[in-house]
Amino acid sequence: MTAMAPARTKPDLSFLLDHTSHVLRTRMAAALGEIGLTARMHCVLVHALEEERTQIQLAEIGDMDKTTMVVTVDALEKAGLAERRPSTKDRRARVIAVTERGAAVAAESQRIVDQVHADALGSLSPADREALTRILGLLAQGALDTPSDTSRAARRARQ
Template sequence: MTAMSPPPQRTQPDLSYLLDHTGHVLRAQMATALAEIGLTARMHCVLVHALEEERTQARLAEIGDMDKTTMVVTVDALEQAGLAERRPSSTDRRARIIAVTEKGARAAEQSRRIVDGVHERALASLPESDRETFLALLTHLAEGHLSTPPATAAPSARRARQRG
């Protein structure tokens, strides 16, 4: 019988777990909150970013970190709900923009308040004095060292949607 030694003790917190778990819970809370008004996080993302300026469907997919198929399904759902429509771009006849309807603009404003509330509740779990620092450091990671996956990353290793 061979004695097995215990695995080495962790010397650092499991950053991958912490980021994955908190991101998963935040996305679930967001999905639940937005479902109350019949939207998904992707629908919210498209509406909000399409309202900012004329953007093509491809550009909105990039902003929302969606592949083509997911973007098409999302815009189909927005059109079916009367919240947005595809139109020719004013600058490129080959491109289609996503135009938000009046109903869609009202839904975007409502969803923006919901998203802000979910974020505020998450941040409220931190001591008030740490919130600004936490956001600054997380932004530093997201825009710096963790901004882009390595070129050799498997196709399934996509960054999570996070604009909101």
């Protein structure tokens, strides 16, 4: 460190959140990949099973752009896990319907996701697990609820 470098007085929250999120995403990708799914495919299946939803609604839930959503649903259709159908509520709309096979895969993928999360939190005491998830929930619904509008894309922190 040079004499001109500012001294860090607090832990680098951005790095801590970004690094742990990146590691969790890579573990999730590897675990879901074992059953031929991506995290996006899992997200679409689970949320499409909850209630009748359009591609646009599912894209919003999964924070996906339209192109990514189309590619994801195409992959689910090709695998026989979901299909586009006319809505029962609005004949102009099309919804993503999960097939019987897709529902079984969604149940398995949810077990995988739950296990990855449990493994990630496994080194913490039960009290610390509860505190971490509670506090992250508070941040996600409060101070860190909405990204800032910026013309410069945010990039992943260096490791």
